[in-house]
Amino acid sequence: MNKGRIYLLVSLAAVVSLLIGMIIAGSLEITPPSLALREREGELPVYQEGAEESPPLNFADIVDRVNPAVVNITSVIVVKGESLSQRPTPMEEFFFGPDFFRRRPGEDIARKVAGSGLIISKDGYILTNHHVVRNADQIKVKLSDDKEFKAKLIGTDQLRDIALIKIDAERDLPVAVLGDSDKVRVGEWVMAIGNPVALDHTATVGVISAKGRTLGAENVAFFNYLQTDAAINEGNSGGPLINLKGEVIGINTLIVAMRENLGFAIPINMAKKILPALMKGKVTYGYLGITPQELTPELAEMMKFPSTEGTLVGDVQEGTPADEAGLQKGDVITEFDGKKVDSRNTLYTIVAETPPGKKIKIKVIRQGKVMELTAKITERPELQEAEAEREKGEEIEGKIGISVENLTSRLARRYGYPEEVRGVLVVQVQPLSPAADAGISRGDVIREINQVPVENVRQYRRLLREALGKGDAVLFYISSVDSFGNMVSRYVAVKVG
Structure with missing residues (x-):
């Protein structure tokens, strides 16, 4: 057998082996996952993920590839006449500004919210933002070929601002590759x-x-x-x-x-x-019930902590897992469920990903001593509940005639207050209101209500609500900074009605 024939036979054998290997790999589903369509458990949509070594494209090629999978979404929200006087939610104000949702009293209106979306599966599953489809009575989707479909809301995550909707186009749709x-x-x-x-x-x-x-x-x-x-x-x-x-x-x-x-x-x-x-329709998150703060070098030094690793507990909400576990204001959380806590964001993530109902250990430093507490995590309350509480608080504030914010370190420096001052900052006083008549001004810090210390806006609103539930007068303890930069404090009685 001559050398040419040997080389030919070896080459043919290599090709045949390669083909057989590819067939076996396909049948065993061992094709590299980055090149395959990933199907998740159950009825989850099949979405396409990118290859590890995909070559870079120019911008025009990117548009050609992705544009067909981008959709136009229009959400229609019918707002009843009796609710037109409601203020925009914090979410709406944050995304669209306070003037975007101006409403006219006395008539029903159809409010339209425009946004975009991304087709992730050939059978019509689309990712978008929660705020695009929030409270929608109807969701319309327009494809790149201008065909329109009504969409169904499948699931939403208000905290992360992600939503999944679906259309039935009765044909395979172009999909985007997820990186x-x-x-x-x-x-x-x-x-x-x-x-x-x-x-x-x-x-x-x-x-x-x-x-x-x-x-x-x-x-x-x-x-x-x-x-x-x-x-x-x-x-x-x-x-x-x-x-x-x-x-x-x-x-x-x-x-x-x-x-x-x-x-x-x-x-x-x-x-x-x-x-x-x-x-499944909804994303649930674990809930602890604290107001976490970054442990800055200045705070660590003043509170005599050896390092800035950990998260400072700024407040503990009553009746929450944190409260029942014995967490206290001023504690520093260094470990949560066996995971190191090095920042506020780390704690947010760990708590959110903890299944509701799970008992976990929390390692804290309190007055220089290391302690271990046990908490049973609950499900995070719906943001709508928090917004309803905010609206009730604002209604109570309206009777007094002031609006307040938490006194952060930045605001304290801006208005000339020592960093150790606690309370809420007055950011607006309505003319001719009870607060204005009592001499409360913008820039004042409310430190007590009826001789109970005020730590944050949530507690302030609760104390104010309790005070007005017992009578028509409230005793404030207020601090302000005079023209010489000195902090002066005083008691102020505000009578409503």
Whole structure:
């Protein structure tokens, strides 16, 4: 047998072996998962994940690849006449500004909220933001070919601001490839596609400006967000943030109002993680019941802690797992359920991911001593309940005629108060109100109500509600800073009615 024939036979054997191996791999489903369609448990949608070594694309190729999977979402909310006087929620104000939801009393109106979405499965499952479909009486989806469908809300996560909806298009739909947001690097080029101010399928480009950003509004916590300078505007919410491989790495969610080039996106890995719960209709989170604070070097020094690792307990809500476990204001949590706590964000994440009903150990430092407490985690209350409580509090505040905020370290410095001062800051006083008549001014700090110390807005509203439930007069203990920079304090009696 000559050498040529030997080489030919060896080559044929190698090809045959390769083909047999591919067939076996396919039948055993051992194809590398990054190249396959990932099907999750049960009835979960099949979504496509990116390949490890996908080559970079130019921006035009990215648009061609992803644009067909981006949809325009319009949510219709019928607002009854009797509820038109309600104020926007903190979530609405945070995303759209306080003037976006101006309402006219006396008539029903159909309010429309526009946003974007991302098709993640051929059978019509779409990811978007919770605030895009919140309280919607009808959800309409328009595809890239301008065909419209009514959508059904499958599940929602109000805390993370993620929602899953579905349309029945009676055909296979184009889908986007979901990337790995954990591998995103600051400085990496990205593209945002969405429907800003009704301009369908607008593409903008920028870079990842930062990772792990924490933002928030009252009763709402946003953390671990991707920050980008790609232009994001009203209507982009729910649309994809895409890397140079054409993979979705984030869901565009919010911007900082009245600022340029400050957009934020939910990491796509977060959405993938909660997808099984979204399919069941609702995502539940563990709840501890504290107000956590970062342990800054200044606080650590003043409170005689050896390091800044841990989370300072700023307040403990009554009747919560933290209260029942014996956590106290001023404790520093260093370990939760066997996991090290090095920051407030870490604690947020660990608590949220703890199943309700689970008993856990909490390691704390209290007055220099290490203690271990046991808490039984409950389900986080619905944000609607918190908003209802806020509205009740504001109604009580309205009788007095003032609005307040928590006195943070930043606000204390701004208004000239010593850092150890506790209370709530008066940010607005209504003219001719009982508070104005009593001489309370913007910039004052309310430190006591009926001689009970005030620590935060929530407690302030509760104390105020209790005081007015017993009579029509409230005794305030108030501090202010005079023109010489000195803090002066006084008692003020405010009579309502």
